[in-house]
Amino acid sequence: MSYGAAVDETGRPVKVVEGLPGVVTDWSSDQQAFKRVPWGKAMMWIFLLSDTFIFAIFLTSYMTVRTSTTVPWPNSSEVFALTVFGNHIPLILIAIMTFILISSSGTMAMAVKFGYEKKRKITTFLILATAFFGASFVGMQVFEWTKLIVEEGVRPWGNPMGAPQFGATFFMITGFHGFHVSVGVILLLMVARKVWTGDLENMRPGFFTGRRGGYEIVEIVGLYWHFVDLVWVFIFAFFYLW
């Protein structure tokens, strides 16, 4: 049965394959929906869209348990306060972590720009700076978790300050975000190496997938990194400030 001849963009007939092999040929028939968007970038955006839903579900469940509990919610301003040189400053560690992550986004954005201009040295330096900021963010998060678990006695099932759901949502949300940052740091180091050795400039095949990639790879890992910063904006607002 025919549904009209299948043709490509130039009007030439396309070979139509039936059955299971047809599934593969249909999906890999090199149709480009978004013009002037490298396929890897479109795929990263689609991954980030799905990741948005995961984080949104975490934050929504946090909203649900926080709204529905009749036990007072711990005051995050006090829980995350630090005493620095004798001064008691509310939420200071979280503020520093926020500024560090924003700075890492700034260096990443410029790394993308210099990457497309094929300035290898400064691109590598900026990506490494981004990775350094990311690693120090994770380090501070380890400090924050240690303080909360050891000194404050916060557990996923309870804490001395109030509603037990505080610990469950805190460890789940910041833990999942911290995992994203850690993965991002590893990806950044891999891309920094590719830029430094000239793999992107010479389109050498990657060691894992064997695919050849140019400087759009810097932008793609950059998208992931900005997304990690973006999620932190929401966590900062809803978990720490609310």
Place this chain on the structure above:
Amino acid sequence: MSDVITEEGEQQHPIAIYFWVWGLLFVLSALSYMVDYMQLQGYLRWTLILFFMFLKAGFIIAVFMHMFYERLAMACAILIPMGCLLVLIGLMSFEANYTKDTRAVYLDGGTGVMQMEGVAKHD
């Protein structure tokens, strides 16, 4: 150099815009931190938190992630589905408030201990 997207999809923008957005994100973060530092409470606090949050998110997506310069078709494909989340948030907010009211009426502080007299027990 002005804003250019080459045939290969390379994003090329003047470096000044990245510095401007970087500085703006610093200012907005400082302002949202001040909301807590000044201990503003109630609707003023929540409005300011959301205002600064959406501004920051918008600048990161539009400029750092280049969504402002991308094809409109892709921007729509990525951004519009996120609207579904509003339905989820709305439904769960409704549900959570109902649960809270039920707990306030029937349970002792949400601990599960039956408190109010006159509640029928099925034995």
